[in-house]
Amino acid sequence: MFASSATIAASFGRTNHCTATAGPEALNLSRMPETSILAELRNATFSYGDRDILRDVSLTVPRGKVTALMGASGGGKTTVLRLIGGQQRAQGGEVLFDGQDVGRLDAAGLYAVRRRMGMLFQFGALFTDLSVFENVAFPLREHTDLSEALVRDVVLMKLHAVGLRGARDLMPSEISGGMARRVALARAIALDPELVMYDEPFAGLDPISLGTAAQLIRQLNDAMGLTSIVVSHDLEETFRLADHVIILGAGVVAAQGTPDEVRASTDPLVHQFVNALPTGPVPFHYPGPDEAQDFGPAGGRAR
Numbered sequence: 001m002f003a004s005s006a007t008i009a010a011s012f013g014r015t016n017h018c019t020a021t022a023g024p025e026a027l028n029l030s031r032m033p034e035t036s037i038l039a040e041l042r043n044a045t046f047s048y049g050d051r052d053i054l055r056d057v058s059l060t061v062p063r064g065k066v067t068a069l070m071g072a073s074g075g076g077k078t079t080v081l082r083l084i085g086g087q088q089r090a091q092g093g094e095v096l097f098d099g100q101d102v103g104r105l106d107a108a109g110l111y112a113v114r115r116r117m118g119m120l121f122q123f124g125a126l127f128t129d130l131s132v133f134e135n136v137a138f139p140l141r142e143h144t145d146l147s148e149a150l151v152r153d154v155v156l157m158k159l160h161a162v163g164l165r166g167a168r169d170l171m172p173s174e175i176s177g178g179m180a181r182r183v184a185l186a187r188a189i190a191l192d193p194e195l196v197m198y199d200e201p202f203a204g205l206d207p208i209s210l211g212t213a214a215q216l217i218r219q220l221n222d223a224m225g226l227t228s229i230v231v232s233h234d235l236e237e238t239f240r241l242a243d244h245v246i247i248l249g250a251g252v253v254a255a256q257g258t259p260d261e262v263r264a265s266t267d268p269l270v271h272q273f274v275n276a277l278p279t280g281p282v283p284f285h286y287p288g289p290d291e292a293q294d295f296g297p298a299g300g301r302a303r
């Protein structure tokens with residue numbers, strides 16, 4: 001269904017710019033050389049008002065790898081992506097991209113850094129009044145002075161890489177949710193980013209589309225020499241796909257390492273998460289007034 005990695009690499013016409021290829025023994029991150037980390041949070045803190053979202057988060061995103069960022073809903077995964085992308089600034093600690101502190105960049109610096117990142121937003125968000133072609137062309141028109149002929153070539157190459165070259169003239173209302181996700185992916189890689197951040201790329205996909213999407217993320221990562229961060233709730237597919245897994249819980253990193261290392265973690269939150277247990281440290285309820293205040297004394301009314 002999709003082009004092979006070699007075809008994708010050829011269609012992008014670029015060489016692998018990944019500078020460090022870590023062998024299995026290098027997965028012990030404490031021994032990894034600095035250059036093999038593309039993005040990093042060091043003791044990052046972030047709150048909305050007096051609500052602490054990230055209390056003390058330190059994590060690394062190894063260059064050239066697929067990193068999965070997982071954790072309970074509302075735990076701050078999208079927030080981490082927004083810190084790396086510079087859409088939000090951490091109140092404490094550091095957020096590094098290729099050694100630069102994203103939180104301290106001025107507007108020009110941020111613009112330059114963002115051009116090196118592609119983002120697949122949590123809620124798809126294609127421009128509904130633009131065709132598939134124009135959606136993918138959008139960042140090229142925004143960020144480059146490419147001629148119309150070159151824009152066409154790049155757009156068709158990116159659409160080809162996601163298997164949708166033939167759908168260029170369709171409008172978003174004429175394609176399926178899975179196809180829309182692939183168009184959004186083509187748009188995210190339009191500017192040849194070094195880092196692609198996928199916020200829940202599998203949500204709402206059927207098992208076949210989900211497997212295909214995961215394969216595509218892997219192929220693009222390896223063929224283009226990208227670094228990928230995938231936020232996902234799909235445990236099985238994500239553990240199969242990822243080289244490095246980070247589990248976020250209660251404002252801190254509960255575990256990070258290879259999928260096997262994380263699976264073996266004895267941390268109660270990680271245990272609850274990787275075994276999909278309904279009870280454990282992860283609360284079901286968003287913080288709020290206690291039940292008696294909203295429902296009256298116990299037994300006072302039907303539940």
Ligand SMILES: Nc1ncnc2c1ncn2[C@@H]1O[C@H](COP(=O)(O)OP(=O)(O)OP(=O)(O)O)[C@@H](O)[C@H]1O
Pocket residue numbers: 048053071072073074075076077078079080122
């Ligand atoms: N703009 C905002 N203003 C106030 N609070 C916010 C805002 N955006 C997010 N939050 C809160 O921050 C917390 C973390 O949100 P975030 O979107 O990072 O979670 P998440 O891990 O991505 O969740 P999900 O898996 O449901 O997407 C949530 O509890 C949310 O209520």
Ligand SMILES: [Mg+2]
Pocket residue numbers: 077078079122199
């Ligand atoms: Mg989210």
